[in-house]
Amino acid sequence: QAQLAESGGGLVQPGGSLRLSCAASGNIFSINAMRWYRQAPGKQRELVAGIISGGSTNYADSVLGRFTISRDNATNTVYLQMNSLKPDDTAVYLCNAVIQTVVGRWESYWGQGTQVTVSS
Numbered sequence: 590q591a592q593l594a595e596s597g598g599g600l601v602q603p604g605g606s607l608r609l610s611c612a613a614s615g616n617i618f619s620i621n622a623m624r625w626y627r628q629a630p631g632k633q634r635e636l637v638a639g640i641i642s643g644g645s646t647n648y649a650d651s652v653l654g655r656f657t658i659s660r661d662n663a664t665n666t667v668y669l670q671m672n673s674l675k676p677d678d679t680a681v682y683l684c685n686a687v688i689q690t691v692v693g694r695w696e697s698y699w700g701q702g703t704q705v706t707v708s709s
Contacts, residue, residue, distance in 0.1 A: 590615050612666045618690060619688075627683065638657075
């Protein structure tokens with residue numbers, strides 16, 4: 590079994606910045622993809638950014654150029670640097686990771702989520 594724990598959310602003014610982190614712990618043999626999703630009230634959950642073990646990244650068009658995803662494989666941590674935040678970025682941000690807890694067993698894990706509110 591493994592767990593994900595997000596942190597770094599909060600209230601920020603438009604144009605401000607936040608840095609989210611997500612640390613994986615537990616019985617971790619290896620981690621493939623790590624991703625950030627977000628879900629706002631009344632809206633579908635959407636993929637914000639993803640990164641694989643080799644370092645390749647992808648972003649939603651709405652955050653491209655403003656957000657940066659990175660990871661530290663030594664600590665099993667993924668980060669999301671969010672700059673030039675807009676009110677539309679307000680959502681619960683959820684960390685997701687595909688984790689191998691034992692050889693041959695890959696499972697998708699989710700964190701509890703961290704609230705990001707962009708408002709004056």
